[in-house]
Every structure is written in structure tokens, then in C-alpha cells.
Amino acid sequence: MADEIVVKELERVVVRFSGDSGDGMQLAGNIFSNLSAVLGNDISTFPDYPAEIRAPQGTISGVSGFQVHIGAKKVFTSGDKCDVLVAMNPAALKTNVKFITPQSIIIIDSDSFTKKDLEKALYNTDDAFAELNIHNQVIDAPITSMCKESLKDSGLDNKAAVRCKNMFALGLVCWLINRPLDHAMHMLQEKFSKKPSIAEANIKVLTDGYNYGHNIHASISTYVVESKGEKEKGFYTDVNGNLATAYGLVAAAEKSGLQLFLGSYPITPATDILHYLSKWKELGVVTVQCEDEISGACSAIGASFAGNLAVTSTSGPGVCLKSEAINLAVIAELPLVIVNVQRGGPSTGLPTKSEQTDLLQAVYGRNGESPLVVIAATSPTNCFDSAYMAAKIALEHMTPVILLTDGYIANGSAAWKIPSLKDYPEIKPNYVTKEMQEVWKPYMRNPESQVRYWATPGMEGFMHRVGGLEKDFVTSAISTDADNHQIMTLTRQAKIDYIANCIPELEVQGDKDADLLVVGWGGTYGHLYSAVEKCNQEGKKVAFAHFQYINPLPKNTEEVLRAFKKIVVVEQNLGQFAGLLRMKIPGLDICQFNRVKGQPFNVVRLVEEFTKLMEEK
Amino acid sequence: MSEQLYTAKDFKSDQYVRWCPGCGDHALLNSLHKAMAELGIAPNMTAVISGIGCSSRLPYYMNTYGFHTIHGRAAAIATGVKVANPDLTVWQISGDGDGLAIGGNHFIHAIRRNVNINLVLLNNRIYGLTKGQYSPTSPRGFVSKSSPYGTVEDPFRPAELIFGARGKFFGRCVDVDGPSSVEVLTASARHKGTSVVEVLQNCVIFNDGCHSAVATKEGRAKNAIHLKHGQPMLFGENNEKGLMQEGFGLKVVTLGENGITEKDILVHDAHCEDNTLHMKLALMEGPDFPIALGVIRDVEALSYEECVHAQIKDVQAKKPIRKLEDFLLSGETWEIK
Numbered sequence: 023m024a025d026e027i028v029v030k031e032l033e034r035v036v037v038r039f040s041g042d043s044g045d046g047m048q049l050a051g052n053i054f055s056n057l058s059a060v061l062g063n064d065i066s067t068f069p070d071y072p073a074e075i076r077a078p079q080g081t082i083s084g085v086s087g088f089q090v091h092i093g094a095k096k097v098f099t100s101g102d103k104c105d106v107l108v109a110m111n112p113a114a115l116k117t118n119v120k121f122i123t124p125q126s127i128i129i130i131d132s133d134s135f136t137k138k139d140l141e142k143a144l145y146n147t148d149d150a151f152a153e154l155n156i157h158n159q160v161i162d163a164p165i166t167s168m169c170k171e172s173l174k175d176s177g178l179d180n181k182a183a184v185r186c187k188n189m190f191a192l193g194l195v196c197w198l199i200n201r202p203l204d205h206a207m208h209m210l211q212e213k214f215s216k217k218p219s220i221a222e223a224n225i226k227v228l229t230d231g232y233n234y235g236h237n238i239h240a241s242i243s244t245y246v247v248e249s250k251g252e253k254e255k256g257f258y259t260d261v262n263g264n265l266a267t268a269y270g271l272v273a274a275a276e277k278s279g280l281q282l283f284l285g286s287y288p289i290t291p292a293t294d295i296l297h298y299l300s301k302w303k304e305l306g307v308v309t310v311q312c313e314d315e316i317s318g319a320c321s322a323i324g325a326s327f328a329g330n331l332a333v334t335s336t337s338g339p340g341v342c343l344k345s346e347a348i349n350l351a352v353i354a355e356l357p358l359v360i361v362n363v364q365r366g367g368p369s370t371g372l373p374t375k376s377e378q379t380d381l382l383q384a385v386y387g388r389n390g391e392s393p394l395v396v397i398a399a400t401s402p403t404n405c406f407d408s409a410y411m412a413a414k415i416a417l418e419h420m421t422p423v424i425l426l427t428d429g430y431i432a433n434g435s436a437a438w439k440i441p442s443l444k445d446y447p448e449i450k451p452n453y454v455t456k457e458m459q460e461v462w463k464p465y466m467r468n469p470e471s472q473v474r475y476w477a478t479p480g481m482e483g484f485m486h487r488v489g490g491l492e493k494d495f496v497t498s499a500i501s502t503d504a505d506n507h508q509i510m511t512l513t514r515q516a517k518i519d520y521i522a523n524c525i526p527e528l529e530v531q532g533d534k535d536a537d538l539l540v541v542g543w544g545g546t547y548g549h550l551y552s553a554v555e556k557c558n559q560e561g562k563k564v565a566f567a568h569f570q571y572i573n574p575l576p577k578n579t580e581e582v583l584r585a586f587k588k589i590v591v592v593e594q595n596l597g598q599f600a601g602l603l604r605m606k607i608p609g610l611d612i613c614q615f616n617r618v619k620g621q622p623f624n625v626v627r628l629v630e631e632f633t634k635l636m637e638e639k
Numbered sequence: 640m641s642e643q644l645y646t647a648k649d650f651k652s653d654q655y656v657r658w659c660p661g662c663g664d665h666a667l668l669n670s671l672h673k674a675m676a677e678l679g680i681a682p683n684m685t686a687v688i689s690g691i692g693c694s695s696r697l698p699y700y701m702n703t704y705g706f707h708t709i710h711g712r713a714a715a716i717a718t719g720v721k722v723a724n725p726d727l728t729v730w731q732i733s734g735d736g737d738g739l740a741i742g743g744n745h746f747i748h749a750i751r752r753n754v755n756i757n758l759v760l761l762n763n764r765i766y767g768l769t770k771g772q773y774s775p776t777s778p779r780g781f782v783s784k785s786s787p788y789g790t791v792e793d794p795f796r797p798a799e800l801i802f803g804a805r806g807k808f809f810g811r812c813v814d815v816d817g818p819s820s821v822e823v824l825t826a827s828a829r830h831k832g833t834s835v836v837e838v839l840q841n842c843v844i845f846n847d848g849c850h851s852a853v854a855t856k857e858g859r860a861k862n863a864i865h866l867k868h869g870q871p872m873l874f875g876e877n878n879e880k881g882l883m884q885e886g887f888g889l890k891v892v893t894l895g896e897n898g899i900t901e902k903d904i905l906v907h908d909a910h911c912e913d914n915t916l917h918m919k920l921a922l923m924e925g926p927d928f929p930i931a932l933g934v935i936r937d938v939e940a941l942s943y944e945e946c947v948h949a950q951i952k953d954v955q956a957k958k959p960i961r962k963l964e965d966f967l968l969s970g971e972t973w974e975i976k
Contacts, residue, residue, distance in 0.1 A: 257967075283723050323716055327719075329724065347709065480683060481683060
């Protein structure tokens with residue numbers, strides 16, 4: 023009986039939807055995250071999908087997953103393991119068994135566990151659960167046949183009816199976590215507004231799934247995750263990192279009063295930035311889908327020369343191609359934002375997986391002494407602030423800025439309070455003034471910041487030529503003079519170093535006399551924060567410093583790091599940031615923890631590692 | 640004619656011109672200064688973008704806005720400049736190596752998009768700045784430092800690339816032929832969309848005489864035809880020869896022979912949408928045919944950057960939101976009170 027079911031109140035729940043890449047798991051996951059956020063929960067999501075659009079149906083390689091972590095209070099990661107696993111077929115069950123705990127509840131579509139399905143997923147026996155040694159509570163619902171039955175009078179054919187099975191699973195999950203369906207229904211109506219019959223079918227199946235949960239009389243506890251209203255008041259929306267990046271760029275254009283120009287070429291996992299910006303024409307955004315990555319960067323450099331806020335978006339392989347162009351922006355001293363949504367490398371690598379392996383490429387990956395600014399966004403919502411700051415620094419300091427995000431934060435989403443641009447700092451490029459006209463040269467600089475004064479085509483009286491050849495410090499004419507090159511090289515470096523005065527100092531969370539300082543950068547913030555918090559709850563003295571600004575480093579970096587006796591730099595590469603810190607702060611003794619699996623960190627595993635490090639004397 | 644607002648001098652920079660004495664780039668530079676004066680567009684509204692190579696040094700010698708960029712990428716950068724600020728008149732200066740080898744992709748795509756840039760392609764069929772290697776326009780068998788036994792590959796004929804990319808404007812001139820260069824450059828700037836002018840340019844050091852057939856006035860009279868829209872295709876020292884269509888091709892005829900009169904001669908139609916005859920004209924070469932000079936094709940079409948901005952205006956006419964905050968609040972949101 024329904025009233026015998028125990029309802030457990032939880033602080034947090036992790037749900038993982040998995041199925042064939044055509045099963046609509048991303049949509050089900052998205053709707054569930056969104057409706058949870060609307061109920062006031064904090065959310066963090068992780069879409070985990072294959073590079074193939076449609077791998078062979080029912081196979082291991084075709085499994086697509088979407089994990090969402092919902093919390094009564096703030097959640098910082100998408101969760102290590104799941105409390106609820108939806109596995110729409112045996113391949114999904116096999117692929118995701120590593121994400122369950124003995125307490126996880128598993129929902130399967132029993133119709134897709136036939137002998138044929140098991141064979142496709144390379145099982146050796148006809149009992150998937152025994153074979154995988156799973157002893158969990160399972161809700162085995164004949165989802166496919168119930169969809170057909172539910173929609174037999176709807177006018178939809180069998181194929182279209184079966185396509186709704188993700189909504190049946192979603193309905194079951196909503197029942198399990200005690201979520202009302204109204205927001206999900208609203209989202210389906212919006213999504214299928216041009217196909218009302220499809221919207222109706224999806225809503226019917228969703229409701230059937232929910233009711234099925236009520237009616238099965240299973241002795242399964244359902245969960246409730248209340249919202250513990252610690253959130254700031256205001257309007258919220260749901261963003262992933264790519265969306266927040268695009269918003270941040272638009273915000274910077276609005277604040278600086280400049281036209282936003284994006285030159286880009288499609289590449290996973292950065293393409294959504296191009297999708298978003300090409301859609302927002304009412305905001306005056308100009309986008310050019312270029313013939314290649316090089317043209318993406320070059321058209322942006324042309325737009326920058328012409329006075330726009332110019333951006334090119336890409337992933338690691340694209341940065342390889344753009345590096346010569348980025349160097350042109352370095353020597354011509356033009357503002358340019360390069361967004362690198364990092365993915366697994368080298369070469370084509372793991373396009374849909376996440377890594378932090380492009381750090382040194384960003385800092386040093388060009389010919390010559392080629393200093394520029396590198397910023398690394400720390401979470402999906404922080405992409406907004408990071409993109410805004412990248413644009414601000416580029417425009418005010420006449421330099422290319424590489425903004426590093428990664429596949430994990432780019433696709434992961436979180437609830438985001440809609441900001442007011444009034445709260446963001448002004449963006450004021452270092453333009454020429456009329457009074458300068460008589461004495462101005464293109465490479466004349468502000469003596470303090472070393473920033474050259476910007477004149478853009480169209481301005482009267484400031485016609486000038488810039489280019490990739492070295493220029494004279496005084497006259498700005500082409501120069502191959504030896505001493506001049508030394509001066510210009512040092513000046514370009516000094517200009518970037520000066521920016522350390524314009525960025526926030528490094529903050530340390532936790533005890534100043536902690537036994538271990540955990541250091542991270544970029545998109546791993548949530549996992550590292552959670553691991554450190556867990557250590558502290560266990561009574562361990564662990565502190566945490568996370569870098570958003572990579573080049574230049576915050577001014578107090580050396581002072582902060584030297585104050586700790588033991589430091590571990592944790593990153594998803596083989597030690598690039600650790601090496602950079604060792605170079606910048608000679609003699610600094612640091613340990614490393616590195617994983618390059620294309621998957622997010624596991625908080626429990628991090629806690630183990632930190633504990634072990636503290637025990638080592 | 641109205642009085643010119645500018646003179647060639649207004650477009651000259653104070654930089655010392657560093658090309659080799661006798662290089663065809665000097666003459667082209669003078670013609671470009673004159674063409675710009677004739678166009679009457681202010682120097683501050685003009686941007687000259689180049690890639691890398693001898694001819695790509697040209698922006699330094701202009702008193703306009705100029706950008707000497709990286710090898711092969713001038714078309715991509717010029718595209719960005721023009722789309723970012725369509726009010727500017729944008730020129731691109733590239734050599735045959737810059738435009739057709741390393742920059743071939745950007746070259747064809749700029750033309751396909753029909754960005755309103757004036758692309759001057761200085762074709763000397765050699766790499767000059769790296770001291771004498773064959774280029775993508777060097778003829779088969781060409782002996783150079785990197786092809787000591789002669790090349791074993793066929794060259795590009797620029798017109799084929801341009802027409803293959805659906806080019807709307809193609810003109811050709813000879814470096815030393817000032818008046819005709821000014822005429823073609825001016826027409827290219829007046830054309831809306833990507834206009835390509837192929838300049839037959841001599842490299843006095845590494846490929847001297849590469850265009851010798853048309854390098855002198857006498858040579859041009861004998862070996863070239865200067866095409867003008869609406870005029871019969873006559874050429875020769877005394878305009879005694881002409882072009883007629885024969886089957887799928889063209890033929891050279893002499894007036895008075897076999898009863899041929901001026902009425903039988905093809906009349907040039909640069910505005911014809913179909914590029915078949917333009918292509919035939921552009922590919923003519925000696926000794927059997929004259930080399931075509933002048934404006935070969937000049938067809939009106941929408942330009943890329945005007946469509947980009949028109950699309951933005953269209954959407955803005957339908958959607959009133961301009962500020963990000965309003966935009967965000969108009970989307971899927973919820974309130975925490």
C-alpha cells in the first residue's frame with residue numbers, strides 16, 4: 023500500500039539516467055534537473071555521452087548517460103556514485119554498474135532484457151544481475167510494452183510510442199523522489215509546442231510512469247529532498263558552462279558598448295557556444311561560421327582590429343591550428359578572447375570527455391616569447407564571470423586571453439542566479455584621445471600598465487599600420503634592431519605581468535596551519551572543495567587554494583604556498599600546473615595527484631589520497 | 640567630372656619602399672594610390688590587409704589603416720574587418736603563394752561568401768621573399784631552387800578557382816600598365832562583393848620576364864585584348880583582329896577576311912550571370928589567343944556582410960529585447976523569495 027512506503031528525507035540524491043544513445047536519456051535528465059532546481063534544490067549535472075551520434079543499438083559503445091546530483095543545500099559536484107540508476111537496457115546496466123552502491127535503487131526496462139539484448143551487450147549468461155553480481159533493489163518495469171499500451175489509441179505508430187519510454191522512466195524517478203510533475207509537463211509542452219500530439223503522448227507516458235510507481239506496492243522507500251532555503255533571493259535559471267560562457271561574453275560586450283564578434287568552427291565540446299551566439303541576433307551578436315579553425319581566429323583578429331570585442335571558440339585541436347594567429351594578436355597587441363573547452367587529447371583524443379591537459383599549451387604553446395593571459399573557469403556558473411573577466415582584461419590590456427573551460431563544466435549544469443550587470447566592473451579599453459593625435463604612434467604605451475593606446479579604423483587622424491613583424495619601441499616602424507627586440511620582448515612580458523595587479527588575490531579556505539594544502543585550478547573546483555570539506559568533517563586539517571587565474575598568477579601566490587608544509591597539486595593531467603608552479607616558485611616542494619581518465623574526479627578517492635598524503639611524514 | 644577629394648599623395652605613407660628596383664610591385668602601388676584617390680574614399684575609412692610575401696609589405700606604404708598579417712590568412716582577417724565594420728572599404732593584398740597555396744582555403748571561401756573586399760592578387764609565379772621557389776602558378780616543368788629538374792605538377796589558373804568558387808568579379812591587369820591598372824582596380828572597388836584583380840607582376844630577380852608577352856605597350860597591343868563591357872572584342876596593333884564564338888569555343892578572326900565585319904565580333908558582357916564565356920576569356924593564352932585584360936566579369940549579387948547585418952536587423956525588428964538581463968529574465972526562470 024502506498025501509505026506503507028517509507029519516505030526518507032535526504033540531504034542529497036544522485037540519479038543517473040542511462041540507456042541507448044537514442045533513448046532520450048539526456049532529455050529525461052535535463053527535465054529532472056530543471057524541475058528539481060525549480061523546487062529550490064541545488065543541482066549539478068554531468069552528461070556522459072559517446073562520441074558517436076548513433077552507435078549500434080543496444081551495444082556497450084552506444085550507452086549514453088546523464089547524472090544529476092540534487093541537494094537540499096549547495097552541491098559542488100555531480101556526485102561520485104548514484105542513489106538511483108535508470109538502465110534502459112543491459113548495455114547501460116553493464117556500463118554503469120561501477121556507479122552503484124549496495125543501497126542504490128535500479129530501474130530497468132524489463133522488456134529490453136531479452137536474450138537478444140543480452141547478447142548485444144556481450145553477456146555470457148541470461149541473468150544480467152547475477153553475472154554483474156548485483157543484489158540491489160530493482161524496479162523492473164515493462165516500460166516498452168506499457169508505452170505501447172498507453173499510446174495505442176493516440177494515433178502514434180509503435181515506433182513513435184516507444185520513443186516516449188524515457189518519459190516513463192522519468193515519471194518513475196519523479197515518483198521515487200516525490201517530485202510533482204507539473205513543471206515537467208510544462209517543459210514538454212514548450213519543447214513540443216509545434217507538435218501537440220507528441221507533447222500529449224509524452225505527458226501521458228510520464229504520468230503513467232509516475233502512477234506505476236504508486237501502484238506497484240513495492241516495499242521501496244521513496245526519497246524527499248527538501249529545499250533548505252539558504253539560497254540568495256532572486257530569479258534563477260539553469261545554465262551549463264558553455265551557455266554561461268556565451269552569456270558572459272554578451273555581458274562584456276554590453277558593458278563595453280562594443281559589438282560582439284565570434285569567429286568559430288564547429289568542434290566538440292565547444293560548438294554550443296557557436297550555437298547560442300548565432301541565435302541571439304536580437305542582442306546584436308555577429309557570428310561567422312568559418313571555413314576552418316584558423317579562419318575562426320583570423321576573422322576574430324580582423325574584427326578586433328576593426329574595434330569589436332572579438333572571440334574565437336574551440337577545443338584543444340583547434341587551439342593547435344589557431345596558435346600562429348594567436349601570436350599575431352600577441353605581437354600586434356590586439357584584444358582577443360580564445361575559449362578552449364578542453365577535451366581529452368592528444369590529437370582527436372576523447373572528444374566528448376574532459377581533461378585539463380591544455381594548460382601548458384595555453385601558457386606556452388606558441389613560437390617566440392609570447393606572453394598572454396590565461397584564465398580557467400571553475401564551475402558551470404563561474405564560466406560567466408570568467409568569460410566576462412577574459413573579455414575585460416583583453417580589451418583593457420590589449421592582449422589575447424585564453425579562457426580554459428572543460429567538457430565537464432561546459433556540459434554540466436547548475437542553478438544560476440541571474441546577475442545584474444550593475445554589479446559588474448566597468449570595461450574601459452585604452453583608446454587614443456584626440457589630444458594625442460600629433461604625437462601618437464601605434465605602440466605608444468601607458469607607462470604604468472605598458473598597454474598601447476587603441477585606435478580603430480574609421481577614426482580620423484589615427485591611420486596606422488600594425489603587423490606580425492617586430493616594431494620599433496619608439497617609432498612603431500618595422501625594426502630588426504637587436505636592442506629594440508630585447509626591449510619589445512621585455513615590454514610585452516611586463517604588460518602581462520602587470521595584470522597581476524588587476525586580478526583578485528589567491529584565497530585559502532581552511533586552516534592557515536593545516537597539515538595539507540590542496541591546490542587545484544579550473545573545472546575541478548567542485549570535486550576538490552567537496553573532498554576538502556569531507557576531510558574537515560572527519561577532523562583532518564586540510565586547506566584548499568584554487569586557481570582561476572593561471573597567467574599571470576595572483577600576486578600572493580608564492581606567499582600563500584610557502585606558508586604550508588605540505589602541498590598537493592591535483593589536476594587532470596600529468597602535472598602541468600605543478601610544473602608551472604615549480605618553475606615560477608623555485609624550490610617549492612609539492613606533491614602531485616594526477617588522473618587522466620577523461621572522467622571527473624571521485625570525491626571519496628580524493629579523500630583517501632589526501633588522508634594517505636597526510637599520514638606520510 | 641567632379642573635382643577629386645583626394646590625390647594619390649594622400650594615400651602614400653612616409654615609409655621608404657623596400658621592394659627591389661624594377662619590381663612590378665612599385666608600379667602597382669602607384670596605381671593603387673591613384674585608384675584610391677579616384678574612388679574618393681577617405682584614408683581613415685580604408686583598411687588594407689595583407690598576408691606574407693614581397694607584395695604583402697604593401698600596407699606599410701599606405702597612409703590608410705593597414706594590417707600586415709600572417710601567411711595565407713589575409714582573406715580571413717579581411718573578412719573579419721569587413722563584417723565587423725561594413726562601413727570600411729577593405730582591400731586585400733596577396734601574392735600567388737599567399738593567396739593560392741597556404742591561403743587557398745580562405746581565398747575560395749571569401750569568394751564563395753562574397754564578402755565585399757577588393758582582393759588584389761599579385762601573380763609573379765614565384766616565391767620571391769624566400770628567394771626563388773616555384774609557386775602554385777608556376778608552369779609545369781618550371782626550374783627553380785626547389786625544382787632543379789623542373790616541376791612535375793600543373794599550376795592553378797586563378798580564374799578557374801575564382802569561378803569555381805562562384806566569383807562575381809574578376810579583372811586582370813599588367814603591373815607596369817598604369818592607366819589600365821587604375822581602371823580595373825577602381826572597378827573592383829566599386830563592385831559590391833569579393834572582387835579579384837589578378838595583377839600580372841614581374842619578379843625582376845627570380846622570375847624576370849614571366850609575363851614578357853604583355854610587359855610592354857607593343858607586346859600588349861599584339862598579345863593582349865583589353866576587354867570593356869559593351870564593346871566588341873577587338874584587338875591587335877590596329878584593332879584589326881577580333882574574337883568570335885565557334886561551337887563551344889572562341890576563335891580569333893581578322894576583320895575583312897572571309898567577309899567578317901565588326902558586326903560579327905562578340906560584344907563583351909561583363910554582367911552576364913552565366914560565367915562560361917568569362918571563363919573562356921580568362922583562360923585564353925598565347926600564341927594562338929590574346930591574354931584578356933580589363934574587367935572580365937562583374938556581376939551584382941548580395942554581399943556576405945550586408946546579409947549578416949540584415950539578418951540581425953530582421954530579428955531585432957521582431958524581438959524587442961536588447962539587454963542581457965531582460966533576455967535572461969524572459970527565458971525559463973524561477974524565483975527564490
